[in-house]
Amino acid sequence: MIKIKDLQARVEEKEILKGINLEIKPGEVHAIMGPNGSGKSTLSNVIAGREDYEVTGGSIDFEGEDLMDLDPEERAHKGIFLSFQYPVEIPGVTVSNFIKTAINESRKGRGEEPMEAREMLAKMREKTALLEMDKSYLSRSMNEGFSGGEKKRNEIFQMAMLEPKLAILDETDSGLDIDALRIVANGVNKLRSKDNAVLVITHYQRLLDYIEPDFVHVLYNGKIVKSGDKSLALELEEKGYDWIKAENA
């Protein structure tokens, strides 16, 4: 689905990614772990196409297409979704209006007709129920006055509505209490299929108890320094990041 080759990127002259190689196939769940400042969020922003990040080398291929030529919204239309670490407030724009616009703009981008109002409504009902959200969510302003947990749940709600091919969850577990974590993880798991993939970016292994990864990668100093299966996450938890730092000193 996505092939990242020797990806290098910088922010304001500072080299952050120094040659990332990663391939994710349909149906797989990958986790990227790493200490603060290792480049985790940069990687997710670069895949989503944020302009502040300058790609200086390498390539990202998404379903046979070079992503570098595409605007962020075009990448979204192709099925890339980023769950933000810090979701943005948009005062006066309701959750339902926002998601309706997002879905129909994505459809337009793919040359499809807008979704029927009835279908939209039914889908919103289904997905709010999945994430154990009260219906009143839909008429609230986007993320305005939301608690940390509500914001993250709203991200996963949007993911459920948009049904992306590749979902990148950037520190989705931060700011969640254990109940919210379970609900969010449960939502993500229900959306997993053989056709889509998930990239979980996290600092702690806690989330991986709920969303079980097929592969775990350790990002350190802009490079993937270790890859393995689920047991790698547990090993990291036990030994801490100093173990990685010592090995790569």
Added chain:
Amino acid sequence: MSDEILDEITGSEYKYGFTTDIESDTVPPGLNEDVIRMISAKKNEPEWMLEWRLDAFRTWLEMTEPEWHNVTYEKPDFQAVSYYSAPKQKKTLDSLDEVDPELLRTFEKLGISLDEQKRLSGVAMDVVVDSVSVATTFKATLAEKGIIFCSMSEAIQEHPELVRKHLGTVVPKRDNFYAALNSAVFTDGSFCYIPKGVKCPMELSTYFRINEAGTGQFERTLLIADEGSYVSYLEGCTAPQRDENQLHAAVVELVAMDDAEIKYSTVQNWYPGDAQGKGGVFNFVTKRGICERNAKISWTQVETGSAVTWKYPSCILKGDNSIGEFYSVAVTNKYQQADTGTKMIHLGKNTKSTIISKGISAGHSHNSYRGLVRVGARAENARNFSQCDSLLMGDQCGAHTFPYIEAQHPTAQIEHEATTSKIGEDQLFYCNQRGIGTEEAIALIVNGYCKEVLNQLPMEFAVEAQKLLEVSLEGSVG
């Protein structure tokens, strides 16, 4: 990146730029007592009306153009303006079929098909094209309730006692330079009277449109809501494109008697000038309402047009327990300048006022909010809440706030909140990531920002206003 996009978006051309080719009956440019006599004679006005105009003219001669506002422009040459222009249609029209087809096409271009309006929305329209009413609809329905809704010229002929009693009582002739000018030369406008206890069954609506190149338009609107009555009035404007500046100096007077309520909504989209700031309408408007006991006046405005705007729809809260409201969205783009706001004058006891102002500045424009909240010496327990928000797009524009507060009673409660924000990169990226392109994202964010005001507009108008905001801020791209 967003600078480029904003440039592109804010550089969009005025979509309603066209001139209708109708023969007009226009007086030569210039202003003196003879011109005023001619206007009055052309309109077959009674002697008292002529005297009223002449008195206003003499007052105007002694006044000077105001300079305190935060706008700069080349002052109009009042002797170069033609003060009367009427489409050459002498006979009175009974139905739309009799209207010049060219005129009807103009309305169609604006998306204002009278037939559609009549059939679909149940809105009675008194259409003013260059000063003379050409079509008045739904009169019969209104007449049944005793409601008078007609052109000002007609009201002077048919209801002189009402006009004479109220004209100039809210905005006196000598109120300000432009009000005096308007009083001297106004050619037409709308008149509305709602009898005691009557709830007007439909939204009353007037579309104004400047049509004759080089003519200023001086409308005069007088709306009287008698005791316990209710009316919602809509006013919308677009103007065709032209090169020289056009003067537009209207006066609107609202009278809300005991227990009456008036909702007055405006969408203003006069020609703002081109991308270099050339041309465009000068919009110097005086709008004011007076509230008697328990009465309420709500002003709602969406202002996107004009090169220079100078406008402060105000409420005099004379009666005890009366309420004044002002909801405003003002968008400036390119080289537009707006100095707009409201005055809430609390005279009665327990009077309340609310001010919600949303300014949006883009391009090289300047957008000022100017508001006065005055609590008089006898206005016990007066309360005001003001919220003035400014949204900036790009880094070439300006937003300014000039709130004035004068409280002469110790029980006054006055709250003022103000914010200034920019559409952020992270907001745009967030929308982009969800598949929403930057133009649509800006429209979405702006509409969200203005929601409190747009919510005040009647449904069909809100949709139109939303479209207008998008047109004003987006490009024709897409």
